Amino acid sequence: xxxxxxxxxxxxxxxxxxxxxxxxxxxxxxxxxxxxxxxxxxxxxxxxxxxxxxxxxxxxxxxxxxxxxxxxxxxxxxxxxxxxxxxxxxxxxxxxxxxxxxxxxxxxxxxxxxxxxxxxxxxxxxxxxxxxxxxxxxxxxxxxxxxxxxxxxxxxxxxxxxxxxxxxxxxxxxxxxxxxxxxxxxxxxxxxxxxxxxxxxxxxxxxxxxxxxxxxxxxxxxxxxxxxxxxxxxxxxxxxxxxxxxxxxxxxxxxxxxxxxxxxxxxxxxxxxxxxxxxxxxxxxxxxxxxxxxxx
Numbered sequence: 001x002x003x004x005x006x007x008x009x010x011x012x013x014x015x016x017x018x019x020x021x022x023x024x025x026x027x028x029x030x031x032x033x034x035x036x037x038x039x040x041x042x043x044x045x046x047x048x049x050x051x052x053x054x055x056x057x058x059x060x061x062x063x064x065x066x067x068x069x070x071x072x073x074x075x076x077x078x079x080x081x082x083x084x085x086x087x088x089x090x091x092x093x094x095x096x097x098x099x100x101x102x103x104x105x106x107x108x109x110x111x112x113x114x115x116x117x118x119x120x121x122x123x124x125x126x127x128x129x130x131x132x133x134x135x136x137x138x139x140x141x142x143x144x145x146x147x148x149x150x151x152x153x154x155x156x157x158x159x160x161x162x163x164x165x166x167x168x169x170x171x172x173x174x175x176x177x178x179x180x181x182x183x184x185x186x187x188x189x190x191x192x193x194x195x196x197x198x199x200x201x202x203x204x205x206x207x208x209x210x211x212x213x214x215x216x217x218x219x220x221x222x223x224x225x226x227x228x229x230x231x232x233x234x235x236x237x238x239x240x241x242x243x244x245x246x247x248x249x250x251x252x253x254x255x256x257x258x259x260x261x262x263x264x265x266x267x268x269x270x271x272x273x274x275x276x277x278x279x280x281x282x283x284x285x286x287x288x289x290x291x292x293x294x295x296x
Contacts, residue, residue, distance in 0.1 A: 014067030102168035202227035
């Protein structure tokens with residue numbers, strides 16, 4: 001428990017993840033760009049300490065976790081002109097749990113290592129429920145010795161930690177995960193519509209289909225939310241659209257030796273985009289289960 005940890009980004013996911021580290025007895029300094037974000041209290045209410053600045057958070061840390069938004073956010077906070085790399089001690093281990101794609105992870109990792117630091121890309125799956133319960137899946141790219149060194153930290157936040165290969169490999173697996181999740185949501189929304197037309201109780205669909213070959217995390221955790229019109233965000237549509245943009249960028253690359261046609265991803269993006277534009281654009285803040293609104 002002697003490792004000093006900085007945690008950058010205390011949103012829905014990061015706040016809960018940092019809180020779980022505190023609950024395990026680790027010394028954690030948290031930092032968030034928006035100082036009045038409600039999710040910060042998830043961290044501070046269990047004894048986490050909020051740093052006054054990014055420099056204060058990072059200066060004495062052995063390990064720096066980050067859980068941020070898009071590629072520009074992670075780039076700015078970690079390796080920008082006033083980024084964390086400029087305040088960190090030599091050999092500090094940076095672990096980014098955001099979803100930013102392989103290219104960005106490699107670029108950030110190279111910049112950090114050039115500055116005498118270490119890096120793991122470790123995007124997560126499991127949503128806000130997994131973050132709160134400490135049952136996240138971590139997909140880790142980078143030096144396996146670095147992973148082994150901080151494995152207890154990962155185990156404080158997740159129940160499934162997988163080393164996927166070199167830096168960027170964790171991000172690659174995460175984009176595969178998001179491809180599956182987005183297509184599952186198409187199937188889930190259409191299933192609930194069919195159930196309603198046939199007069200089938202949606203809970204019966206979850207209970208029966210969820211225990212068979214059609215079972216999935218999405219069905220068991222979001223099925224009834226779709227049926228009941230509960231659109232509270234565990235994972236917001238705006239974040240899913242960002243992840244699918246990264247998937248689409250890979251498929252659109254001209255330097256690949258093969259072409260990738262992704263009609264299901266295109267349909268998922270279309271439906272998520274439609275919902276994101278509802279309510280004067282506030283639909284983007286709703287959970288991915290709100291895709292059902294695109295059908296209504």
